[in-house]
Amino acid sequence: MTKNNHYPIFPYRHLLGMRGLSKSDIITLLDRANASVSVSQQKDVKRSVLYNRIQINLFFEVSTRTQSSFEIAGRRLGANVVNMPVDNSSVKKGETLIDTAMTLNAMDPDILVIRHSSAGAAALLARKVSCSVINAGDGAHEHPTQALLDALTIRRTKGYIQGLTIAICGDILHSRVARSNIFSLNTLGANVRVVAPSTLLPTGIEDMGVEIFHSIEPGIKDADVIMMLRLQRERMTGVFVPSVREYFHFFGLDCEKLKKAKKDCIVMHPGPMNRGVEISSAVADGPQSVIQTQVEMGVIMRMAIMEALLDSRNRNALGDKI
Amino acid sequence: MKPIVLQNARIVDPSRDMDEIGCVVIAAGKIITAGNNAHNQGIPDGATVLNLRGHAVFPGLVDARVFVGEPGHHETIVSASYAAVAGGVTSFIMMPDTKPVIDNAALVEYVLRMAKEIALVNVHPAAALTKGMAGQEITDFGLLSKVGAVAFSEGKKTISNANTMRLAMIYARDFDMPIMHETQDTALVGNGVMNAGLMASWLGLSGIPREAEVIPLERDLRLAALTGVHYHAAQLSTAMSVEAMQRAKDSMDKVSAGVSINHLILNETDVGEYRTFFRLSPPLRVEEDRLAMISALRDGIVDIIVSSHDPQDIDAKSLPFADAKDGAAGLETLLAAALRLYHENLVPLKTLVQALSTKPAKLFRLDAGTLKPGANADLVIVNLENPWVVELDMLHSHSKNSTFEKTSFQGRVITTMVAGKTVYSCGLKEIGNVSKR
Numbered sequence: 098m099t100k101n102n103h104y105p106i107f108p109y110r111h112l113l114g115m116r117g118l119s120k121s122d123i124i125t126l127l128d129r130a131n132a133s134v135s136v137s138q139q140k141d142v143k144r145s146v147l148y149n150r151i152q153i154n155l156f157f158e159v160s161t162r163t164q165s166s167f168e169i170a171g172r173r174l175g176a177n178v179v180n181m182p183v184d185n186s187s188v189k190k191g192e193t194l195i196d197t198a199m200t201l202n203a204m205d206p207d208i209l210v211i212r213h214s215s216a217g218a219a220a221l222l223a224r225k226v227s228c229s230v231i232n233a234g235d236g237a238h239e240h241p242t243q244a245l246l247d248a249l250t251i252r253r254t255k256g257y258i259q260g261l262t263i264a265i266c267g268d269i270l271h272s273r274v275a276r277s278n279i280f281s282l283n284t285l286g287a288n289v290r291v292v293a294p295s296t297l298l299p300t301g302i303e304d305m306g307v308e309i310f311h312s313i314e315p316g317i318k319d320a321d322v323i324m325m326l327r328l329q330r331e332r333m334t335g336v337f338v339p340s341v342r343e344y345f346h347f348f349g350l351d352c353e354k355l356k357k358a359k360k361d362c363i364v365m366h367p368g369p370m371n372r373g374v375e376i377s378s379a380v381a382d383g384p385q386s387v388i389q390t391q392v393e394m395g396v397i398m399r400m401a402i403m404e405a406l407l408d409s410r411n412r413n414a415l416g417d418k419i
Numbered sequence: 420m421k422p423i424v425l426q427n428a429r430i431v432d433p434s435r436d437m438d439e440i441g442c443v444v445i446a447a448g449k450i451i452t453a454g455n456n457a458h459n460q461g462i463p464d465g466a467t468v469l470n471l472r473g474h475a476v477f478p479g480l481v482d483a484r485v486f487v488g489e490p491g492h493h494e495t496i497v498s499a500s501y502a503a504v505a506g507g508v509t510s511f512i513m514m515p516d517t518k519p520v521i522d523n524a525a526l527v528e529y530v531l532r533m534a535k536e537i538a539l540v541n542v543h544p545a546a547a548l549t550k551g552m553a554g555q556e557i558t559d560f561g562l563l564s565k566v567g568a569v570a571f572s573e574g575k576k577t578i579s580n581a582n583t584m585r586l587a588m589i590y591a592r593d594f595d596m597p598i599m600h601e602t603q604d605t606a607l608v609g610n611g612v613m614n615a616g617l618m619a620s621w622l623g624l625s626g627i628p629r630e631a632e633v634i635p636l637e638r639d640l641r642l643a644a645l646t647g648v649h650y651h652a653a654q655l656s657t658a659m660s661v662e663a664m665q666r667a668k669d670s671m672d673k674v675s676a677g678v679s680i681n682h683l684i685l686n687e688t689d690v691g692e693y694r695t696f697f698r699l700s701p702p703l704r705v706e707e708d709r710l711a712m713i714s715a716l717r718d719g720i721v722d723i724i725v726s727s728h729d730p731q732d733i734d735a736k737s738l739p740f741a742d743a744k745d746g747a748a749g750l751e752t753l754l755a756a757a758l759r760l761y762h763e764n765l766v767p768l769k770t771l772v773q774a775l776s777t778k779p780a781k782l783f784r785l786d787a788g789t790l791k792p793g794a795n796a797d798l799v800i801v802n803l804e805n806p807w808v809v810e811l812d813m814l815h816s817h818s819k820n821s822t823f824e825k826t827s828f829q830g831r832v833i834t835t836m837v838a839g840k841t842v843y844s845c846g847l848k849e850i851g852n853v854s855k856r
Contacts, residue, residue, distance in 0.1 A: 116621060195737050215739030216623035217693030236741065238623030273623060300626050301617030 104129055106412060107405040111223045111230040114239035115281040123248065123284060130249050130394070130401035146404050147176035150207040154180045155197070156233070157213040162368055162392065163233050163242075167210045170399035176208070194218060195225055202226040208403055211235075229406040231399075237271050243367055244277035246398040248285060250391050251322055254363050259286035264310075264317045264358075266292040266348060267326030267375055268337075270299050274367045275326060279305055292316030292348065296337045297328075313348050320358040324365045325350055325376050341374055351377040355385065363387045420839060422446040422466040425800070428476040430454060433773035434789035443476055445796040448838035453790040471800060474833060477772045478788050479509025479540075479797035480754060481779040483599070483677060484653060484725035486514045486574070486746070487542075489533070494730050494817050496530070499750065500538040501815035502728070504843035506751040507799035507832040510541040510780070510787045511728075512599075515552065516574035522547035524562045531567050539842040541797070543785060545572040545599060548587050554578050557587045564596050569783045572599040572653065575700060575729075575745075577635055579605055584639065588646040597649040597783060600639055603701060607631035612741050614687045614702045622693065624740060627702050629657040636660055640667040643674055651782060652676040655721060656701040658711035665720045675782050676720070678712050679727040680749060680756045681822050685709070689822070695736045695743035696820045699727070716774060717766050723779040724771075726753040730818035748816040752809060752823045754801065758830035761803075768803075796839035805831045 105125045115123070152171040156164050164180065171178040181201075192200075194213070201209060202225065209230045211219050216236035223230040234240040251258055263282055269275045269291050282289050283306045291302065292310045302309060310316030317323050328344065338344045350364065364376075364386045372378045381388060425443040430453055432438075441455040444463065452460055453476070462468060482503070489495045494502075496513075503511055513530065515521035521530065527544050534542035546568035550556045560571060571591055577600065578584045584600075591598050608631045613619045615626025636652055640663060643650035655661060655676050667674045681699055686709045690697045697703060715721040726749030735744040757775060760766040780788025787797055809826050811819040835843040 193734070193737065194739065213739065215741045217741075218739045220692055221739055236623050236739075276621065276623060299620035300615045300628075301620045304617045305620070 104405070104408070106409045108409065110406070110410065111232075112241055112402055112406065113219050113223060113230065113232045115241045115244050115277045115284070116239065118284070120284050123245070123281060126245055126398075126401055126405055127249055127252060129405055130245075130398045131253065133401060134253070134397055144173060145175040146407065147171060147174035147207070150176045150407070151205070152176040152178045152208040152210065152403070153201055153206045154178065155183065155201070155209060155211045156180075157183050157211070157218075158234065160212055160233070162395070163212065166392070166395040167233060167399055170396050170403060171208070173396070174400055174403060176403075179206075194221060198222045198225040202228070207407065229410065231402065231406070234273055236273065237276070238273055239277045240273040241277050242395070242399055242402060243274050244281040245402065246391060246395045247278055247324065247365060247367070248281055249394045249398050250365065250387055251363070253394070254387055254390070255321065258282065260288070261321040262288045262290065262319060263322040263324065264290040264292055264320045265324045265326065266313055266316060266350065268297045268328045268332060269293045269302065269326070270297045271329065271332070272326050278324065279307055283307075290316055290320070294338060294348065297332075313350060314354055314357050317350075317354065317358045317362070320362055322363050322365065323350065323355075323358060327367065327369065327371060328375050330371070345374060349375055349377065350380050352379050352383065355380055365391055367391070420447065422451075422463040423839065424462050424466045424468045425476060426468060426470045427473055428471040428800070429473055430476050430790065431768055431772045432478060432790040433769050433777040434478070435791055436769075438769050440473065443790065443798070445836070445839045448796055448840070450790050450792055450794045450796050452792050475801040475803050476790070477507070477799050477801060478776045478790050478794075479799050479835065479837065480507050480775045481785060481787050482508045482511040482726050482728065482750060482753060483723055483779040483783060484514065484679070484727050485511040485750065486516055486727075486729040488517060493732065496534055496538050496542060498815060498817045499728065500540045500542070502748065502750040503540045504835040504837070505815050505832065505845075506726075507754045507801065507835050508540060508726075508750055509797035509799070509835060509837050510543065510785055511750070512543045512545050512569060512783060514572060514574040515545055515547040520547050520552050521545075522550050522552070522558045524559060524566045527563055527566045527568050540837055541785070541787065543567070543569040543783070545570040547571070548573045548578060548598065548600075549583065552576055554580060554583060557583070557590060560591055560594050560596060564594050569785065570597045570599045570651070573601070575601060577601060577603045577605065581638055581642070585642050585646065588642055588648040588650070592646055592648040595649075597651050599651040599653050601653040602632055602635035602639060604631045604635050607634065610741075612698060612702070613690055614704050616687065616705060618687050618690070622690075622740075629659055629704065629708070632657055632701055633659045633663055637663050640664070640674060643667070644671055647673065649673040649675070654679050654682070654701060654725065654727060655712065655715070656682045656704050657708045661711050661715040661720055664715070668720060675722040677723045677725045678716060678721045679725050680753050681727065681747070682709060682712050683716065683724065684756050684759060685822060693740040695738065695740055696747055696824065697822055698740060698743050698745050699747060699822070700745040713760065713765050717770060722774065722782065724753070724757055724774045726750050728816075730816045731820055732818050733820065736820050747820050747822045748814060748818065749821070751814055751816070752821060752826075752828070754799070754832060755807070755828035755830055756823060758803065759828065762829050796836055798836050799832055800834040801830060802833050803830045805829070807831050
C-alpha cells in the first residue's frame with residue numbers, strides 16, 4: 098500500500114455519487130486507475146491490496162455485468178468476495194434494508210457494494226454501517242462507478258476531457274448513468290449535451306448545465322463522444338415514447354447519422370444494449386465503438402476505487418461521507 | 420374549582436381585535452373578563468392570582484387538521500391530546516382517515532364519547548365525504564352533522580370524480596355543513612414523492628408538479644361557486660394555488676383555505692439527502708412558494724394554519740425515500756414554529772393567533788377561539804421569548820418523527836388550560852408569584 102502514497106487522499110469513506118466530488122477527487126481516482134491499466138492487463142499479477150479483506154456485493158436489482166465487474170475487481174485485489182443472493186434471502190421475506198445493513202455490518206466486512214431500485218438506498222445503508230459503501234446504482238439517482246469508468250475510457254481514448262463535446266442520448270429521465278455522467282463530465286470541463294424527447298428529460302434539466310436537443314442529428318453534430326443510453330422496453334410504447342419505430346427514427350444511432358459527428362467521434366453505451374432500438378449493430382460493433390473498452394475499464398476503475406477507499410481508511414484520513 | 424386571576428398578561432384576542440396588557444379572570448371554567456379594564460374589577464374571593472409579568476395569553480389553539488389513528492393504530496386520541504396541550508392546542512378536528520373510516524354516525528359518537536372520557540382537549544371529528552372514503556357514494560351528511568361531525572372531508576384523499584364532488588357540495592349545502600378537501604390529482608401525482616424540480620431530478624426522485632394541486636383546486640372552486648357550499652381547501656402549498664384562491668375569494672364569501680405550518684417554515688431543500696421526516700403531502704415546495712404562503716396568510720387569502728399532525732411509525736420512515744410514508748408530528752411544535760413568523764416580522768402576532776385559533780373556530784363553528792366574557796376558559800399562556808431546541812424524546816406523540824427535530828425556536832407554551840383547568844404546565848411556578856387570597 099505504501100507505493101500508493103504519492104496519490105492525494107480520496108477524502109471520503111464511501112463512494113455514493115459523483116455529485117459532491119470535486120474535480121481533483123475525480124482526477125485522483127482516474128489517475129490511480131490509469132496507472133494500473135498496464136498492471137491489470139497482466140493476468141498473472143494478482144495484487145494483494147485487499148488481501149484477507151471482505152467485500153460483500155449486495156445487489157437488490159439483477160445485474161450481470163456490474164456485479165461480475167465488481168467481483169473480478171475485488172478478486173484481482175485479493176479480496177474475499179461474497180455475493181449476497183438477494184432473491185432467496187431474508188430480504189424477500191420482508192426484512193428492511195436497514196435490518197439487512199445491520200446484519201451485514203455485524204459480519205464486519207470492509208467494502209459493501211450495493212445496487213438497489215430506490216434512490217438514496219446506498220446513502221441510507223452508508224449511515225448504518227462502519228465499512229466503506231460503494232453505490233453500484235440506486236434507482237434513478239446515481240451510478241458513480243459507471244461515470245468514472247466512462248471518464249477513464251474517454252480520457253484513455255481521447256487523451257483529455259476538457260473541452261470535448263459529449264452527447265448523452267436517450268432516456269435521461271430514468272437514468273442514473275446520465276445523472277452521474279452529467280455531473281462528472283461537467284466537472285471535468287466537457288461541453289455536455291443531452292438528446293432526448295422531452296418526455297424522457299427530468300424537470301429542471303435546463304439548470305443542469307447541459308445543452309438540450311430533441312433530435313439526434315443536430316444533437317451529435319460535431320460531437321467528440323456519443324453516449325447512448327438504454328431505453329427500457331416497457332417505456333418504449335405508450336406515454337413516454339409512442340413506438341420503437343418512431344424512437345429509432347429520431348433518437349436511434351446508425352452509421353448514416355453517425356457521420357454528423359466528428360470523424361474520430363467515439364460511441365459508448367453502458368449496456369446492456371437494445372440493438373435496433375437505440376443503436377444499430379453496425380455502429381455497436383463498428384470501428385468507432387468503444388463499448389468493449391468500457392467493460393475492460395470497468396474492472397480497472399473499480400479496482401482503483403476500492404484501493405482508494407481502503408487507502409484513505411488505512412491512512413486514517415477519513416472525511417465526511419458524501 | 421377556585422377562581423384564577425392572571426395579572427399583567429399580554430392578552431391577544433383577535434375575536435375582539437385585542438392586543439393589550441391586562442388581566443384575565445376565570446371562574447367555573449369560564450372567562451369572567453379579560454382585558455385592560457379587568458384590572459379595575461377586583462379579585463374574586465379565594466382566587467389564585469398569578470403575575471404573568473407580560474407573558475402572553477391567547478385563546479387556546481384550534482387545529483383543524485389532525486390525524487389520529489384511533490380507531491386503528493399509530494397515535495391514539497390520548498397521546499394526541501397530550502401532544503396538543505404541550506403545544507397550546509385546546510381543540511382539534513380529527514380527520515376521518517382511521518381504521519375503520521369515520522363514515523357513520525355510530526363512529527362519530529364513539530370518537531366523541533372516547534374523547535370526552537379520556538382526552539385532555541376538545542376533539543371534533545370530521546366525517547368522511549364518501550363511504551369508506553372510496554370516492555363513490557356520499558355519507559349520511561344529515562345524521563353525521565346531527566351527532567357532532569363538524570365538517571366533511573376525504574382526509575388525505577382527493578375526490579377524483581367531479582360529479583361526485585358536485586353532488587356532495589349540493590347536499591352539504593342543505594345542511595349548511597363545510598366541505599374540507601385536500602386537492603391532489605392522483606394521476607399527476609403518480610409515483611411522485613417530492614416537489615417536481617431540479618432538486619428531485621438530481622436526487623433521482625419522481626416529482627409532484629404544482630399543477631397536481633391547483634388543477635383539482637380550481638375545479639372545486641368552480642363547483643363551490645356553482646353550489647354555494649362552504650368549501651375549505653384543506654392545505655395549500657403553492658403560489659399558483661394562492662392565486663386561484665384569491666380569484667375565488669373575490670367573488671365568493673364562503674370559501675376558505677388552510678396552510679400547514681410545514682409549508683410556512685420549510686422548503687424542499689430541507690429534504691437534503693433523502694431525509695424521510697420531510698416527506699410530506701403535499702410535498703415541501705420551493706422558497707418562492709413558501710414566501711407566497713406567508714404573504715397569503717398575512718393578506719387573509721389563506722385563513723388558517725394547521726399542524727397536519729400525522730405521525731408515522733419510525734419503521735415507515737426508516738426506508739429509502741421513495742418507499743417511506745408521508746407525514747410528520749406537528750401538534751407540539753405548531754405554536755413555536757408559527758411564532759418564528761412573528762419574530763421575523765413577517766406576520767403580526769394578532770394575525771397569527773387569528774389563524775391558529777379564532778378563525779378555525781369560526782369556520783367550523785366550534786365554541787372556542789375567543790377570550791370574551793362567558794367563553795370557555797380554553798387558553799394558553801406563552802413565553803414569547805424563551806429559546807428552546809426541539810428534542811424528539813420530549814415529544815408526547817407515540818411516533819416521534821418531527822420536521823422540527825433539533826430546531827431552535829423562540830417562544831414556548833408555559834401553561835395550557837381547558838375549561839379553566841390546567842392541563843399542561845411547564846414552569847408556571849417560575850414565572851409568577853403564585854399567591855392565594
